[in-house]
Amino acid sequence: MKPNLILHVIAKFIIPLILLFALYVQFHGDFGPGGGFQAGVIFSAAIILYSLVFGLENAEKIIPHHWLRILASLGVVIYAGVGIESLFLGGNYLDYTFLGSNQIAGQHLGILLVELGVGITVASAMLILFFAFAGRGRE
Amino acid sequence: MEFFIGHYNYWVVIILMMVGLYTVISRGNLVKKIIGLNIFQVSVFFLYISLGTVEGGAAPIIAEGVKVYSNPLPHVLILTAIVVGVATTALALALVVRIKETYGTIEEDEIHNLDHSL
Amino acid sequence: MIDVVVDIILLTFLATTSIAIMRINNLFAIVMLFGIFSLLSAGLFVVMDAPDVAFTEAAVGAGISTVLMLATLALVKRKKEPYYDEAPQTHTAWLPLIVVIVTGSALVYGTWDIPSFGSPDAPSQTHVARFYLENSMLDTGVPNTVTAVLASYRGFDTLGEVTVIFTAAVAVLLLIGGKRPKPALKAKDEEGQDEA
16 A cells, blocks of 8 residues: 555544543543543544554554453453452442442442443454454455 | 324334344344344333433533433443343354355255254 | 424434435445434433433444445445445335234324323333432432443443443454454355356
């Protein structure tokens, strides 16, 4: 593919902003619109943009496939692990009240961790899907 | 007129639903069938969000001085359904890719003929 | 009043786009129209006071799923021109049309009993919605009720959804991860079909 100067410059400028916005959506989801699902999708959109502009091989150097598989499982493990942690601390499964010193603090920590798990799984699952489809075209 | 405004959302939802259904059952191309399914899916999203809307309501983010909020529960259900929807769509597209690699076509009639000519 | 006007205009656009998607034969054009369809839906979700959903629909529908469909089209296109056209319809599909019209009429008849759009005393607004809006700030301290319901009240549900996404990714990897195989049988099949 012939490199296109305009695409390269704009992509280099805009990809960090998209990643930053994804992190904002992830961690500001308690107070404004946003959360793990949206942040994960936006994060993966930034990397998909990178691989569309700079080529699939370069994108695979940033995030190798085995990492993606580990991360996709890690998100579910974080989510389920928060539930089990609250079981050990004396609550029901996924009852975050006992995670912190009082109910509000516990709920805050629990929601933050759970949304982080969602974000990691969604971002890496979307990237797995994209790389599977895009990689299939190569002989 | 009031009846029209109050029910226009639901009628468009039904139009979208029927367009999706018609595309799924009348077209032979597998990719087009999947897009029809997606239109059907989006129409269900609209049904839920329309049911949750309150006249003069704000987005369900608690703030000072706001009295009326729209219903947060449909938002939660649809938010997760959209992301799950794209994952299942990708699964369907992956099946289409495998069908193309095995049969060499994605038209239902041609696949049917190939199956019977063997 | 202005949001009702915007709502009706966007819904009309949406219905028109969906009918265009149904009628066009070129798959490439269909996928592009589907991206527009998703963007219009995201706009409508904003009008209906659902910014979280609009966010997701804009990123997923107009972004990821369009890219995935384009990648699929690149894999399933024909060998020669026209690359992306679907096969012409051999007959008019009267039976599906009748089924769709009958079902649609029944559904429209059903809307007569639905409370009108945005009415605050509809049954859907009077049960759990009020509970969530009144208690979420006290229970969780999170102003965004959608996040509170998603991660705390209905946390087990969301765990299931995340698992579904994970499973779909695993299934796609099993189906088309890795390189494309080149069996001899497949090549022979395709040649036979080209001759026919």
